[in-house]
Amino acid sequence: MTALLEVEDLSVSFPLQRGLFRRGARLRAVDGVSFEVAAGEILGLVGESGSGKSTTGRALMRLVEPDSGAVRLRGTELTALGGRELRRHRRHIQMVFQDPYSSLDPSMVVAESVGEPLEVHEGLRGKVRDERVRDLLVRVGLSPRHLERYPYEFSGGQRQRLAIARALAVDPDVVICDEAVSALDVSTQNQIINLLEELRAELGTSYLFISHDLSVVRQLAQRVAVMYLGRLVEEGPSQRLYAHPAHPYTEALLSAVPVPNPGVQRRRERIVLPGDPPDPTDPPGGCTFHPRCPYAMDVCRSVVPEPTPVDGGGTVRCHLHTSGPVLAGGSVLELRAAESGAATDTGS
């Protein structure tokens, strides 16, 4: 697979305005993030609240201006485009947002909302546009007669279908789904996930699927990237990542998701991370995860880890793989297995 979308060393920060004399401080929401999405691939981006997932997505769309880094779509450097040029290229990369209730303009009927990209990019109007919108509605599993309806008349799941239809209207190469299913009931969530999978198979569109829900991402993504406090801590094929997490944070995250099976869940050994995610305005030095990391070493406090390749694909940023016990691309689970053999007290 060749990379369709390349993101290289992307950083985004927001100004912090606090006090009269502390101006100039900035919050680094995204810090040196790199990844690639291949054609027809779904890349899952997971992480806890505030880790910078949405900001990454918005930076790709140039909805926020990145501080540095490059975003290339089919080799075109999006970060270098401006004005009209940028607007033209926006058709290749579209977005579906989290909140199905506010992502559709309440004052517009479906035909206008979903048809807006067609008007803007292809200058379609009136009947021609409506025809295309009808097709799109059918494609996302809605009745073509919904054309003259207002968003408020739809349920959350239906609205999310509308949002997807709008994103697909101009045949984009990449669709960024920012928590596109988080606001929905499990069952509805599944319907949308099924729809996305179906569309990917049918149209070969690539997706950047942002979610905090690991199990949802696992369902959909071929590859997964994990963010913590603005940095990508681990990335790799989902099979590998779920079965053999290489980063302690990934491990903890997976372990924290309760398994819907009482027998298993009760017996399962769980890692409960102490404390809260750190304050993004004042991140810890070195590896930002070190204050909560059960395996933290001295080096973690001072040195920012570099990406290291992982067995089975992907990369990880963790000193455990280069110094200390030297996992060298192996799974952290090995470490735990080794440890629990010796002393059985690493859990809560």
Add this chain to the structure above:
Amino acid sequence: MSVLQVSDLDVRFATDRGWVTVVEGVSFAVEAGSTLGLVGESGSGKTVTSLAMLGLLPPRTSRVPRGSIRLDGTELVGMPQKRLADIRGNDIAMIFQEPMSSLNPAFTIGDQIAETVRRHRKVSRKAAMERAVAALDQVGIPNAASRARSYPHEFSGGMRQRAMIAMAICCEPKVLVADEPTTALDVTIQAQMLDLLRQMRDELGMGMVFITHDLGVVADICDRVVVMYAGQVVAADDVDHLFSHPPHPYAEGLLAAMPQVGGAEWLATIPGQAPTPGAVPDGCRFHPRCPYAADRCAAGAPELRLFDRHRATRCVRSDELLLRGPA
């Protein structure tokens, strides 16, 4: 002996279309020192039921025409608000979904906890504050004494929820009702919270009602589960049995929709949408969405059938069906 016994509870609300029954015939019991899970889709009446248990339903727009709620033998339905207020926060406490908005932003954390203590215990302001600090310490807030002087916005989401728990347990209630206490939290924080709640339940021997959407959480913390659909209890079971042999098709559907470890690429969904109160279908309320529906399902409203003290279903075909859960 059940510390909390809800039987045959109806709740009605005044709406544009007149009085609408939102919760109907709900019964369950909570044992001291164990956790009862209350699950169901959005709008199935979980929150309404829990509010009814604390007498927190809006006074003029709601009504409990039928049923009984007994807390340690005391009947709460029909009790005057004044006496209910004495019981709330003292014998039965509640924590809510949004730790962000459930704490009053205008007062310090310590103040809000101490207020509860002073309301129910005849103690000095100072002693109440000491109790508040102790409770914060108990729920694992570091430097409890100084953090008690913080305002809610100075706390992270997890710490706020800890503070809510501290507030709930500071008078050592017999029953703790937790309405989706972890839904708004990150999974790593959720794991902390589940451990903490389990620990508090065991330390204080409380009975706990735990409301959630997430069957994973149910599997983690609940001993028994009650499944609600469209305002009714459709299934009740202990947790292991429910996950292996769901007693009701709806329960099976919920379980099937859970993303599974190494699960299929194609996800199960419960087709259609839950009915809105006041527009429930005749017969079994679930039958329009049920893959097992037969003609008689549409005919008469099924009763909740008890198998034994713990297990019940509201499905007329439960005997003939062989329902399977993931576990």
Add this chain to the structure above:
Amino acid sequence: MSTGEGGTELTDTTQRWTRHVVAETTADDLGPPQSPRQRFWRRFRRQRPAVLALLFLLLLTAIAAFAPLLAPADPDDQNLRNVLAAPGADGYLLGTDQFGRDMLSRMLVASRISLLAAVEAVGVAVVLGVPLGLVGAYLGGRFDRWVVRLADAFMSFPPLILAVAIVAARGPGLTNAMFAVGLVTAPRLLRLVRSSVLSVREETYIEAARSIGTPAGRIIRRHVLPNVLSPLLVQLSLVAAFAMLAEATLSFLGLGVVPPQASWGSMLQEGARFVSLAPHLVVLPGVAIALTVLAFNVLGDGLRDSLGREIRSGR
């Protein structure tokens, strides 16, 4: 539907649940389509006070439009030998004023000026406040900052005092007075438009429009404007109420309309000197003003409630 052939085998349960299909909601289940306007009417109709207020204002507008035809007498015709006649006396339904003019006719004709005053002030406020607020708030930047500063500066003046000062400088008269009232209201309107725009700007659908590649001008026209219209409408009704009161007050201070033109405010001002001899001179225009202002306010409330944002529920 492509099943998971390539993936793991579906479990029985999953298969059963996925194969079971229930008809999704279709357009026909939703009932006839309803535009926001229709929905607004449906809701608005339920608000009886607001409906009454609207009817009152419509009636008033009609009266104002046809006042010369409706007036039983020439409103300027004096009868200095029958001044301050009580209502009902000598065939004068509402009595006469201090020049012996027919109060009914004058009340009718004055309604024109009073309404016109409100319309003028609202017009000035809209022209000055809305475009600046709309564009400034959406685009932000230095221009916006200065607009806001200027608005703040204007808002630092007590509105009536500024209006009095402006009228002092420009001279009395309806146009000057209403220009002043419009000028002092404009920053408030601008503020409101701005804050609505700022909150609409944060809505996801604006971000969605930007992500589509919609140009800013189109976003302002198609997305921002329609969505700030309802709070704007509500506010306009309140501005109209304020303008009525302000006109009355300025007229009361002798800074408003010029005789023989009469507005309710100026009638009140002239009548105030006769309050103990002929209370009807004060009561009638006072009640008329209060009722109209009340109607504008109630209408505003009704609009607010009927235009309120959609409750976040599916259907």
Add this chain to the structure above:
Amino acid sequence: MLQLVVRRLAAMVPLLFLVSLIVFGLVLLVPGDPAITIAGENATQAQIEATRERLGLNDSLLEQYWRWASHAVQGDLGTSMFSNRSVSGAIAERFPATVSLTAVAIVMALLISVPAAVAAATSRGRWLDRFATVGTSVGVAMPNFWLGLLLATALALNLRLLPATGYVPLDDDPVAWLAHLLLPGFTLGLAAAAELTRQLRSSLIDVFDQDYLRTARAKGLRTTSVIAKHALKNAATPVVTVLGMRISVLLGGTVVVEQIFGIPGLGQLAITAVLQRDLPMVQGVVVVTAVMVMLANLAVDLSYGYLNPKVRAQ
């Protein structure tokens, strides 16, 4: 907190500059020649010219602005064209009456609105609420000069309950001070009371729907303490905002109310100055009231810190 005050005060500087420009700009709007008025009924052309010269009306606008503004900064707002007295002095003399009147109006507005709003909000949808809603609408709609006229006639002249006109300084006789301000204060404050009631009612209703109120009730708190402690403090923020905006309206309203009740305050000064075309005086009053409004807004901003600890932190 101190930082907040400093920052707010600093933010007032550009605002003050704009305000001064606007106020000075008022002069440009004036069509007439004030010199003719000042020179007197029987003035000759030469006298008028001399007057122009004396008043500096022949200088360039920039010079005139600079002269005015640089003096204004030092508290010297110039000299009345009409009476030759210091504008600052005249304003200082009138200041207490207007501040007293406004303060009494605000206090009355609060005394009326808080209980009314609590009663309305807690009995939402019932007759008490409807009554309050109608009452507030009427209160807002009533032209206050009209109300003042009626009140003065009914209560002061016919029933002789309260004084009809005049003002007694607070330090002369506090009781008489209050007695003289009750009617005008009520007249001025009623519209504010109505608007505050509306705002407080709706923000109370909002707060009643908040989760933390449910928490407070879940703790077993009594309804009174839920409302008095938890609801009111939180509902106060938007009310304080409205109050802040109202202050400028109230100050404006003094123009009429002082006229009706014969109170020697800034409003009356403004009107007299306007009728006498005494521009320095008009400018002075406008500037001073604008600064009062700014300070009131500052107070409002600072009170947010008390009501909402989040603001305090920033």
Add this chain to the structure above:
Amino acid sequence: NTEATGSASGGAGSTFRFAYSVGPSRYDPHRASSSFDNASLFPVYDRLVHLTTAAEPVPGLATGWQYTDGGKRLVFELRPGVRFHDGTPFDAAAAKANLDRARTLQGSTVASELKAVERVDVLGPMTVSLALTAPDSSLIGVFSDRAGMMVSPAAFDDPQLDLRPVGAGPYQIVSYSPNDRVVLRRFPGYWDPAAQRVETMAIVIQPDTTTRMNALRAGEVDAALLAGNQVAEARQYDLGVVGDVTLAFYHLQLNRTRAEFGDIRVRRALNHAIDRDAIIHGVLFGNGKPAAQPFPPGYYAHDPDLPDPYSYDPPKARQLLAEAGLAGGFEFEAIVPNTDPGTAVAVQEQLADIGVRMKIREVSSGEAADLFYGRQQGDAMVAPWGGRADPIQTLGLLYTSKGFSNPGGHTAPELEQLIGQARRTIDPAARTELLHQIDRMVLDQALDVPVVFADTNYGHAARVTDLRSWLSNKPEFRGVGAAGTGR
């Protein structure tokens, strides 16, 4: 109804509070600019010449005066033993200082009235003499007004003079807050104790007539200037009312060089179109007299034998217009001060009856004179003419070609010549005869459209005695008594 009589003890503590519509523009009499100032100035400043209630000159600080040199010299004998409030004695030197100050002070508003004065000489300790450039009979009247007010020479250069006036009047200032109130206390050394029957006096300024009435009704003042419509009301509340016509009259004053007003037929038509009785009845509630001549009945300048040629006669008016070729009427703009537009509104409607459309341009009262006289805007003005201390002043201002209050400067040569002659005529009887001739000519030429002499009314509490109505329209409170102290 010209006087509230009775006697009251002027004991300690007696107070008289009077509500007036405007405060003094400033308390320096030579710089004060409005005729309304006098009410506040009189108690503080005594003046050379006093006026009777009928506005005839009588001795004041000057016990007598005499024109010599064929009218080119005016000699005043001054009252001995008078002191200013600050103790400075009043003598010829002080009088000369004052007169020179009035003539030469920068910003003097009275200098133009003293144009004829060339030099002031001290002839003796109590005698001053004024050398005149030409005989000017109006000076006696002038010295009864602000020009004749004596300021303590010690206070001449006091920058605070406008706030703390020092005169030789019956009352001295206690406190003064401009546009609010003046508080005065009896000055112990005053030469005429009969003028000081109350211990303290306050002049309360209330621009709003209703507020003034309210204050009076509520007992917050003892007397107040009333509007015509309030007279009946005041009586209804058992308040006393004194009131009579004054020199002030409402007129439709024409700029005779504009619109159609150059034509005498038009001016006569306008005069015939005004229904003065109706206006008195309707607008003034009966409190006034119709005006034809520029002076009210009862004043020496008024000619009682002169019949009013302009009866209310709309057909005649229309006919005159038709003769002037204006059968279709015409339109003009009238400047109207916004304080009291009632008369203007009535006039407007009556003119409309003969097809003349008068457009009202309302302006603030301070602006009206500026616009109409100064910048000669507007075709006419409907406003009260305040009257002047001497009839010659009124005539000179209104009807001579150089008169400031005669925009356009239209006049009749014989009239101008007559006015000059009257100014030079010292003998009162001869002068009065000339004034009557002028009246006749003004009337004949229809130079003006006088409308009404409105009564000036003062309402007062029962305990107030000897409050009088002054033809000059400048109320003095000499001899006003007040029993008790009021509320």
